Amino acid sequence: EAGVAQSPRYKIIEKRQSVAFWCNPISGHATLYWYQQILGQGPKLLIQFQNNGVVDDSQLPKDRFSAERLKGVDSTLKIQPAKLEDSAVYLCASSLGRVAEAFFGQGTRLTVV
Amino acid sequence: DQQVKQNSPSLSVQEGRISILNCDYTNSMFDYFLWYKKYPAEGPTFLISISSIKDKNEDGRFTVFLNKSAKHLSLHIVPSQPGDSAVYFCAASPSYVTGANSKLTFGKGITLSVRP
Numbered sequence: 001e002a003g004v005a006q007s008p009r010y011k012i013i014e015k016r017q018s019v020a021f022w023c024n025p026i027s028g029h030a031t032l033y034w035y036q037q038i039l040g041q042g043p044k045l046l047i048q049f050q051n052n053g054v055v056d057d058s059q060l061p062k063d064r065f066s067a068e069r070l071k072g073v074d075s076t077l078k079i080q081p082a083k084l085e086d087s088a089v090y091l092c093a094s095s096l097g098r099v100a101e102a103f104f105g106q107g108t109r110l111t112v113v
Numbered sequence: 114d115q116q117v118k119q120n121s122p123s124l125s126v127q128e129g130r131i132s133i134l135n136c137d138y139t140n141s142m143f144d145y146f147l148w149y150k151k152y153p154a155e156g157p158t159f160l161i162s163i164s165s166i167k168d169k170n171e172d173g174r175f176t177v178f179l180n181k182s183a184k185h186l187s188l189h190i191v192p193s194q195p196g197d198s199a200v201y202f203c204a205a206s207p208s209y210v211t212g213a214n215s216k217l218t219f220g221k222g223i224t225l226s227v228r229p
Contacts, residue, residue: 042221045218104156
């Protein structure tokens, strides 16, 4: 079974630039999550999709972050404009129906300089 | 406001001995607790979970204990192996089923080193 695919693996940008991350969840998984993990911290949920719809985006900084899930499958997370404090690993996860069955991708490490 | 706390940043144990990783939480709405394991450059992988209606769940070498009154849980690994060396995250959710009320809240993680 293929896992959660994320790209790119690494990205370095200057502050005020924009960046986009892509996630392809496990086939058939209706729930998709984007997490932000800052160095030394645990993952923090940014947004949760159920099929096409947003279930929870309470911790998404909506002035600069946006996310969409096309046709209930792939998802992109965008930051525009980036700030230094956005440097983190961005993790995508998907699950079928139970919280414990969330599978994580390898993540995208973003460095904002 | 840190709702899930892993106060010890690191733990080092000898191979074959027991590893005990602790976690405390503050939110009484949490009903489901999980441990994740993370190797460098990889995403977290699910290890073991426990519902609030239980006080113990066992899976091979891994056992999770839950003390609801103390809002405390612990992960026991017996016997510890060098391959267990990783970062372990404690996480909590108000719900077992994904939905509007199932957000996972993670602790900061603890780095376990198992010495050969």
